[in-house]
Amino acid sequence: AQSVTQPDARVTVSEGASLQLRCKYSYSATPYLFWYVQYPRQGLQLLLKYYSGDPVVQGVNSFEAEFSKSNSSFHLQKASVHWSDSAVYFCALSKNSNNRIFFGDGTQLVVKP
Amino acid sequence: DPKIIQKPKYLVAVTGSEKILICEQYLGHNAMYWYRQSAKKPLEFMFSYSYQKLMDNQTASSRFQPQSSKKNHLDLQITALKPDDSATYFCASSQSGNTGQLYFGEGSKLTVL
Numbered sequence: 418a419q420s421v422t423q424p425d426a427r428v429t430v431s432e433g434a435s436l437q438l439r440c441k442y443s444y445s446a447t448p449y450l451f452w453y454v455q456y457p458r459q460g461l462q463l464l465l466k467y468y469s470g471d472p473v474v475q476g477v478n479s480f481e482a483e484f485s486k487s488n489s490s491f492h493l494q495k496a497s498v499h500w501s502d503s504a505v506y507f508c509a510l511s512k513n514s515n516n517r518i519f520f521g522d523g524t525q526l527v528v529k530p
Numbered sequence: 531d532p533k534i535i536q537k538p539k540y541l542v543a544v545t546g547s548e549k550i551l552i553c554e555q556y557l558g559h560n561a562m563y564w565y566r567q568s569a570k571k572p573l574e575f576m577f578s579y580s581y582q583k584l585m586d587n588q589t590a591s592s593r594f595q596p597q598s599s600k601k602n603h604l605d606l607q608i609t610a611l612k613p614d615d616s617a618t619y620f621c622a623s624s625q626s627g628n629t630g631q632l633y634f635g636e637g638s639k640l641t642v643l
Contacts, residue, residue: 453632460534460620460634461573507573517563517586518632520573 419444421510421521429527432500438493438524440482440508449511450491451518452482456504464506467491478502503528533557534635536621542641543611550597551606551638553621561585561624562604563632564596568617576619579604580626611642 420443430436442448449468453461465476472484482493491508508521537552555562564576578586582598593615595607608615618637625631 458636460622460636461632462634463631466631517575517578517588519575522572 419448419510419512419519421508421519423506423508423521423524425524426522427525427527429529430498431529433497436493436495436498436502436526438506438508438526440491440493440521442489442491442508442510444489444510444512446512447486449513450482450484451509451511452476452480452491452493453507453509453520454504455507455523461507464493498526498528500528500530502526532636534621534623534633536619536635536638538638539636540639540641542643544643545611545613547611548607548609549611549640551608551619551621551640553604553606553635555602555604555621555623555633555635557623557633558602559623559625559633560601561626562598562602563622563624564604564606565620565622565634566617567620567637573620576606577604608640613642616640616642 422441451466452464455461465474467474467484475481480495505523505525507523509518511518534555543549561580563578566574576589577596593609597605618639620637621635622632
C-alpha cells in the first residue's frame with residue numbers, strides 16, 4: 418500500500434522568512450512525487466514533480482523540493498515567502514505513469530505580513 | 531480563461547434528491563477524473579476515465595455515476611443524496627502517460643440539507 422503523510426496541518430511564517438513544508442511517503446519502490454497548491458476557492462495547481470534523477474527539483478514561483486529515499490521524504494522549501502503564498506499545499510504520490518494520484522491531507526500555510 | 535469548466539459552482543440539494551455535476555475540459559486531454567474534498571477527507575479520488583472508458587473507481591456507492599457523452603466531458607450524477615455527500619467535487623484532466631500533471635477545475639460545492 419502507499420500513503421502520503423503531511424504532519425503539519427497548519428504552518429505560520431512571517432513574510433520574507435524561509436519555509437519548509439514536510440511530506441513523508443510510504444511505498445516500497447520510488448514513487449512519482451508531486452506538490453500541488455490550492456488557493457482559496459480554486460482547484461489545485463501543480464507546483465513541481467519528481468520522477469528520477471537530481472533529488473532537488475525546481476518548481477514554479479521559486480519553490481523547490483528535495484527527495485530523500487533514505488528518509489522517504491519529499492519536503493517543499495522556499496527561501497523567502499510572500500503573503501501571496503498563503504494557500505493549502507498538498508503532497509502527492511503516484512506509483513506509475515498510469516496510476517491514480519494519492520494526496521496527503523494538506524498543509525495550510527499562513528504568511529503573516 | 532478557465533480550461534476546465536465545472537458547473538454549477540455552488541448548489542444546494544435536499545436529502546433524497548438527485549444532482550448532476552458538469553465538467554468540460556478544453557485542454558485536449560484524454561484522461562479525466564473526479565475528486566471529492568470535504569472536511570473529513572481532504573482530497574479523495576473517486577473515478578478516472580481514459581478515452582471515455584472507466585479506468586479506476588474508488589467510490590463504493592453506486593449512487594455516484596460518472597457519464598462521459600463526449601471525449602472532453604465527464605459529468606457526475608449523484609442520486610439519493612445524503613448530507614454526508616456535502617463536499618466540493620473537483621474535476622481534473624491529464625494527458626495519459628503524463629503522471630501527476632493533473633489540471634483541476636475550480637470545483638462544484640454541493641451542500642445537502
